[in-house]
Amino acid sequence: MLISFTLTPLGVGESFPEHIADAVKIIRESGLPTRSNAMSTVIEGEWDEVMDVVKRATEAVAARAPRVQLVLQADLWPGMERPLDGKIALMERHVPDGYAAG
Template identity: 75%
Template sequence: MLIAFALTPMGVEENVADHIADAVKIVRESGLPNRSDSMYTMIEGDWDEVMDVVKRAAEAVAAKAPRVQLVLKADLWPGMPHPLDGKIELLERRITPTA
């Protein structure tokens, strides 16, 4: 399972990065494969472990912000090993012609 999620602390003005850093730290310390970019944090694992990490990350932001919005997108692809990188590998094979 691959989850992409975004947390938005509301009512904190320009201190968003401070709040999100707490969440990303939780994701990284989880030991699960993950990647963050300017819009989402992606995390790979089974349903229970991934959702536990998302919950703890959301709670960390909520501990400092009066309100938090969560956007979550899940890719449930049972036959895809390591979807965090596997999906990109499939795409790259189609973009880059083989010799």
């Protein structure tokens, strides 16, 4: 399964890297396959282990901010091997030649 989530500390101003640093550390140390971008983080794994990481990351942000917004999206695809890379590879097979991923 894949979980895509975004944690936003509220009530701390416009920029908040110090408020999410502990959450990033928890995610990276989880040992699960992850990919982050400017908007969210995707974690691959079994339900309980992925949700445990999301919970601990959320609690880390909540320890530094008066309010936290969590946006979570899940993709449960039984039989899909390595969905973090597998879904992209499946899509790439259908993109016409000459169009590079950006």
